[in-house]
Amino acid sequence: MIELLSSETIQKIAAGEVIERPGSIVKELVENSIDAKADSITVEIKDGGKSFIQIIDNGSGIHKDDLLMAFKRHATSKLKEFDDLYQIYSLGFRGEALASVAAAADVSIKTKTENETAGAFLNIHNGIFSDITPIAMNRGTVLTITNLFESIPVRKKFLRKDSTEANIITNMMYRFAFSNTNISFKYIKDNRVVFETVQGSLKENLRELFDSSLVDNMVEINIKNKNYRFFGLTSNNNYYRGNRGLQYLFINGRYVENKDIQRAVEDNYTSVIPNGKYPVFQLFLEISPSLIDVNIHPNKQKVKINIIDDILRDIKEEFAKQLKSGIEIPGIDIRKKAPEVKRLENIAADQEKEIIEKVYGKKDSLTKDSYNLFKPIHQINDKKIERILPLEENQELLIEDTKIISKPLVKKFHVEEKEIPYSSSQINFHQDETEDKRLEKPAFPKLDNCTIITVLYDTYILFKETGKENLYLLDQHAAHERILFEKFTENYKNNSISSQQLISPVILTxxxxxxxxxxxxxxxxxxxxxxxxxxxxxxxxxxxxPVVLGNIEGEKLLIEIFDSFGGSDKDIDSLRNKIIMKSCKAAVKAGDHLSALEIESLLKQLSAAEYPFTCPHGRPTLIQITKTDIEKIFSRIK
Known part of the structure; x- marks a missing residue:
């Protein structure tokens, strides 16, 4: 027999689609507070939100005459008909949140609008509504949720442990806090304040919520189009993570997941950060609601974008240019504490020898090079390495003892930082595009007055700018990899990749x-x-x-191409990157002797590279060593 379900059963089934866990409640209610134009929001949870959730805001509130209606399914003040979906900027609109919360937990609400003389109080227990009573309070809303899923034990059984549910809410609160710079947030977990922010800029919020090193290594992104604006912060080459935990994308203020945009952003970091690492970003897309569809799932984290191809193309073309402005020379990381050694005064000779060997190792265990790390430049082997391109014929080269002067000069560049205000209420979709100021490359050490000090282990070139205190240590293999990588990339773009003819053609089955x-x-x-x-x-x-690969690598890669080839742009880019990465095997190796002329040529070519500070695999080519770094190593300063 077919029967209609009871309204209570329908409510509980529908609630399960919207309220999956405590974090779902926090998300829906905080979004309601944001839509209510609150500029102060406090969230408190206990036991991972299972036993207690409270949201306090100073938003517009709910009029007492609308309070009961607010808890009915599909009751909303944000749209009246379906077409309104394509003009809506609010985070919520389906009218399901409060009804679903009331079906899944016990709820009490206190609320007051600006024009009412008193607030209104309503309690809902086991789906039964109390009478609305007046209460003294300021404008805003206080929602308290307890006993989550007590009436739906099967759903409660599948909740994870308290700490896991709490972590989900904590991550969500971080997203809300730094993405809504016009709102002060306070987050309390198990009677402990986790964080409290004030209204400010995106950078200020990130500095408060995370740490200064993250903010100091962020680059401003600002891509403008007549239909949208894509902006925010993304990490430079010095800051990356082992997972995507700090990647955040917001569309019209709403946190979303979009694999296409995520992949497009990450593609710009190929060869900029180490393989297997991920950039950190907080990026915002402001776009006309008529060009997106957020009505795909109740959690609204999946969004369809009508002009996604245009956005991906702009990210591919413009993002890299702007990211380049924030690339920096890595420094050395002084973290390992120097060993503490007793003062050798009044210590017997045999004890002194024992202490020295314990700290520095036995003398016979040290390599010969350990005693003579700094080999004078005039002792560097002058054997030619043909893989490094020679200087141009019209370039002047002067070698005086240890000094190498190269002309033409390499200019010093300057990178200007700007704050990024974010306000989703100030979106202009049809503003005239202005020509962005041309982005300049970060400063590479000036080569017009560069002093080569020595080469360590026939691998690391130590040099400095005359008259300056900073030292630079260059990995010759990583540097040459970068040069070959960009040369091959440029040849690929210009359809000018050199090919090597086989003496005997190969037949492939x-x-x-x-x-x-x-x-x-x-x-x-x-x-x-x-x-x-x-x-x-x-x-x-x-x-x-491809001549750069050599015979064996060329044949091996061809087989890989046929094994994975699909014909799409993504496949083609993947194949190109494989060839480029394999081309790096032609670079000079660690231990190869370079002449002074070859070192000069290597530095000159690297300084002209698009991304001179990392090899194609994301490892640093160059490390800066400051006087402060050295003083920290010797514990002269802290």
Whole structure:
């Protein structure tokens, strides 16, 4: 027999779609407070939100005549008809939050509007509404939720432990706090204040919630388009994480998850940060509601964007230019505490020897180079390494003892920092685009007066700018990798990758789908530096491969291409990156002897690179050592 469900059962089923856990309640109610134009919000939870959640705000409040209606399903003040969805800027609009909370937990609410003389109090226990009574209070709303899922034990059984549920809420509160700079937030967990913010800038909030090192390593992003604005902060090459935990994307003030935008942003960090690491960002997309669809899921974290291809293209083209302005030379990290050694006064000779060996190691365990780390430049082996490109013919080179002077000069660049105000209520979608000020590269040590001090272990070039205190340590292998990487990338863009002809062409046995992929994408293989022809229905003939790879690597990569080739832009970019990464094997190695002329050429080419401070794998090419760093090592200062 088919029967209609009772209204109570319908309410509880519907509540399960909206309220999955305590964090769902916090999200819905804080968003309501933001929509109510509150500029002060306090959130308190106990036991991971299972036993107690309280939200206090000073927003517009709910009129007592609307209070009962506010707890009915699909009752909302934010839209009247379906088409209003495409003009809505509020975070909530479905009219499900309060009804779902009341169906899943016990609720008490105190609320007052600006024009009412007294507030109103309502209590809901086991779905039963009390009478509304007057109460003295200031403008705003206080919502208290207790006994979550007591009436839905099957849902309560699947909640995770208190600490896990609390962590979910804590992460959510951090998102709310730094993304709404016009609101003061206070977050209390188990009677302890976790954080308290004041109204300020995005950087100020991040500094309060996280740490100064994060803020100091953030780069401003600001991409403008007639249909949208994409802006915020993203980390430079010196700050990255082992996971995506500090990646935040907001669309019209709402936290969302969008894999396409996330991937587009991360692609800009290829070769800028180490492989397997992730950038940190807090990015905001302001866009006309008519160009997005947020009505996909009750939690509204999935959003469809009509012009996503335009946004991804702009991120690919403009993001890298702006990120470049924040790239910095890494410094040395003074974290390891120097060993404490007793003063050697009044200590017997055998005890002194024992202490020295304990701290510094036995003398015979030290390598020969340990006693002579600083090899004078005139003792550097002058053996030529042909893989480093020579200086241009018209370039003047002067070598005087240990000084190398190169002309033309490399200019010093300056990066200007600006604060980013964020206000979702001040969105202008049709403003005229102004030409952005041209972004300049970060300063590379000036080479017009550069002194090479020595080469350590035939790998690390130690040099300084004459007249300045800072020292620089350059990894010759990483530096040459960066040079080759950018040279190959430029050749790829210009369709000028050099190919090496094979003395004896190679016949490759291929499957039917691989033959078809080749025929459909022959031009791509040619652009990547391969010369391939169809031999018969099941064989290809390889006549040439990218010269930078060498024979063996060229053939191996070709097989990888056919194993993974799909023909999309993403696949093509992946193949290009594979070739570029493999091309780095042609770089000079650690231990290769470089002449003074080759060192000069290496520095000159690196200084002209787009990203001179990291190799293609994201490792640093250059480290700056300041006088302060050295004084800290020797414990002269703290």
């Amino acid at each position: 291929m499957k039917e789908d691989e033959i078809r992929a080749f025929e459909e994408n022959r031009s791509i293989f040619e652009r990547l530096g391969y010369e391939l022809d169809l031999f018969d229905d099941s064989h290809l003939i390889l006549r040439a491969f």
